[in-house]
Amino acid sequence: MPSNEAVVPLGRARDPRDTLGRPMRDLRISVMDRCNFRCPYCMPRETFHDSYRFLKSAERLSFDEIVRLARLFVSLGVQKLRITGGEPLLRANLADLVGDLTAIAGIRDVALTTNGVLLSKYASELKAAGLARVTVSLDSLDPETFRRLCGGFDELGAVLEGIADAERAGLVPLKINTVIQRGVNDEGALDLAARFRGTGIVVRFIEYMDVGNRNQWQQELVVPSAELHARIHARWPLVPLDRNYVGEVATRYAYADGSGEIGFISSVSQPFCGDCSRARLSSDGGLYTCLFATHGLDLRAPLRAGASDEELLSLIRTRWTARADRYSELRATLRAGVAQEPKIEMNYIGG
Ligand code: SAM
Ligand code: SF4
Ligand code: SF4
DSSP, X not given: OOOOXXXXXXXXXXXXXXXXXXXXXXXXXXEEXXXXXXXXXXXXXXXXXXXXXXXXXXXXXXXXXXXXHHHHHHHTTOOEEEEEESOGGGSTXXXXXXXXXXXXXXXXXXXXXXXXXXXXXXXXXXXXXTOOEEEEEOOOSSHHHHHHHTTSOOOHHHHHHHHHHHHHHTOOSOEEEEEEBTTTTGGGHHHHHHHXXXXXXXXXXXXXXXXXXXXXXXXGGBOOHHHHHHHHHHHSOXXXXXXXXXXXXSEEEEETTSOOEEEEEOTTTSOOGGGOXXXXXXXXXXXXXSTTOSOOEEOHHHHHTTOOHHHHHHHHHHHHHTOOOOXXXXXHHHHHSSSOOOOOOHHHHOO
């Protein structure tokens, strides 16, 4: 049984700050390193081929282990959890985990990021288990571009049905994540905006990032949010909205005609490391303090060796208080370095 004894002394020890004064407020939990897509910008097929060695199930954290760690993170200040992957809906009985996570005292929000293929199948049970909201990744409404961007699967229809079923199940406000690449899918951005304007669904355009080591990222492929904003604003005037909370990654806008909201996540052109309060737990129990981290802290080994809650808390706290990550702010300098260390791949720690 996971322990409930994660009560720690008040003050800084309970709400640790990193070297830049940033608290830990969000935890992204990758529950599955595998995926049923092969998006070239995340898990290119050349690397993630049929004989790629994914984790064995015993290597992934069990639900009990995830819940125990999540409780400890919450006791250190985390208020929001996001379940991600790889593709989280490939993890069997995910709703059970959702139920356990939503029951943790102190959690304000549990959300899920998915490619949407299996959403129709699971939306109702996820909602019943306590999931609040879902974010679906969708890069294009054009079947051929969609196919190319997910690595060759004809699943656009399934994803759109998944979105509709998630809404019907009440997993709202539903957000759509769209990674934009110049000359690949930027022309379709207005179609996506048009399709979801006035529906209550919020489309968020994400600048293409140099995550992992294998997506052949080039700065030229990034469409700065300012440029995309200008294109959309010219068609449907936009008015800026205030941030919902400190550390929010998307810059939000409302359509001036009252047709809802849209967002831009500009981690390349306008890095937001200054108030980044996100920790990440990989499928095999590594703690990563940045999306672009090169090293994680193994929590699985001590967990399985019988560490007490206090010992685990001390490990997490020590790691967080030593955190100095601000990759996006230093991207140009770090990328210019001669010998870059390999970064963690995104399917281990989620977006
Ligand atoms: N499989 C799920 C999905 O696609 O929603 C969850 C995991 S996926 C790694 C999480 C998010 O990261 C997705 O919205 C995806 O589009 C985004 N992502 C992956 N690679 C990216 C990249 N190179 N640049 C920007 N976003 C990326
Ligand atoms: Fe899979 Fe999501 Fe990565 Fe695409 S972005 S390969 S759906 S984990
Ligand atoms: Fe946070 Fe790292 Fe992204 Fe900066 S680059 S916002 S520190 S995850």
